[in-house]
Amino acid sequence: MEKVMSNKLVIALYVLPSLLLLFAVIYVPIVLTGYYGLNQWNGIGSMTFVGLDNYQHLLTDSAFWQSAWHSLLLALFSGISLIGYLVIAMILSGKIKGANLLRKIYLIPMLLSSVAIAQLWLKIYHPTNGVLNSLLVSVGVHNPPEWLANPSLVLIALFIPIIWQYAGFYILIYYAGLKNIPETLMEAARIDGASAWQIATRIKLPLLREVINVTIILSIVGSLKYFDLIYVMTDGGPNGASEVMASYMYHQAFRSFDFGYGSATAFALLFICLIATWLIRKVTATSETIQYS
Numbered sequence: 001m002e003k004v005m006s007n008k009l010v011i012a013l014y015v016l017p018s019l020l021l022l023f024a025v026i027y028v029p030i031v032l033t034g035y036y037g038l039n040q041w042n043g044i045g046s047m048t049f050v051g052l053d054n055y056q057h058l059l060t061d062s063a064f065w066q067s068a069w070h071s072l073l074l075a076l077f078s079g080i081s082l083i084g085y086l087v088i089a090m091i092l093s094g095k096i097k098g099a100n101l102l103r104k105i106y107l108i109p110m111l112l113s114s115v116a117i118a119q120l121w122l123k124i125y126h127p128t129n130g131v132l133n134s135l136l137v138s139v140g141v142h143n144p145p146e147w148l149a150n151p152s153l154v155l156i157a158l159f160i161p162i163i164w165q166y167a168g169f170y171i172l173i174y175y176a177g178l179k180n181i182p183e184t185l186m187e188a189a190r191i192d193g194a195s196a197w198q199i200a201t202r203i204k205l206p207l208l209r210e211v212i213n214v215t216i217i218l219s220i221v222g223s224l225k226y227f228d229l230i231y232v233m234t235d236g237g238p239n240g241a242s243e244v245m246a247s248y249m250y251h252q253a254f255r256s257f258d259f260g261y262g263s264a265t266a267f268a269l270l271f272i273c274l275i276a277t278w279l280i281r282k283v284t285a286t287s288e289t290i291q292y293s
Helices: 002-036 053-059 062-093 099-111 114-124 131-138 154-179 183-191 196-207 209-224 228-233 245-255 259-292
Strands: none
Touching: 002 259, 053 259, 062 099, 062 154, 062 209, 062 245, 062 259, 099 154, 114 131, 114 154, 114 228, 154 209, 154 228, 183 196, 196 209, 209 259, 228 245, 245 259
16 A cells, blocks of 8 residues: 555656646646736736726627637638648558658648748748749739738738648648558458549548547647737738737737737637637537447
8 A cells, every 4th residue: 555655656746847837837827818808907017907898898899800700711721721631641641653752842841930931921922023923924914913912812822821831740640640540451442342432431531530630620729829920921911901819919918018908818719719629529529429320
């Protein structure tokens, strides 16, 4: 009995530093953010307790809901792009020439920082000297658009580099999942006369279900709180046309020096991410129950 208690104490001592770090880095800031959201504070002087005023104002703030809509569009765009990543991973997992080289090429964006990627795409989208507009002019388009200055085009112009940035990450996850599927299953299916399409839809996809569910959560929740590339490329402009929830929170806290309202926005963003995660898990669990019942 004493030996068991001693082992538990040793385990607790090993785990304690990680738990303290977890609380200090994640849970304590979350609690403080929620508390700051109950106050009016400029980040320097004393705080004035205002209760739920910041959260009530958030519910009627059209600028916040516009940024939430943009974040939702990015999340939907990212979720749909997973289909393309999965198709590419299935192609690369097959016996095709140059698959190893292609896998390395798709991973290149993962090695670059978001700032470097933003600077690269700023050069591509430059209205006069950019690669994209120069190409359009060469094929006869005399007045190519200003991609990042046009409110109706800026979102799609930003979504493309974001999707490109994370393509290698999701392709790698799908590729690893596909490689874990026993080859004997595919061989048996081929012997029984199954086509490549049937193998992909009847064997590979069902066995990748858990992997797909994880990537859906990572993609959608990550998109809802996305910030850095949008901040560097447009800073939420023009006139809020590319504002997302994270950048709106940043502007309220660090530009307007309204840390109380910025904290309320951050807490709302956390709540939305938790709701999105719960809904995704609920939907995927329902689909699994229907399939295996």
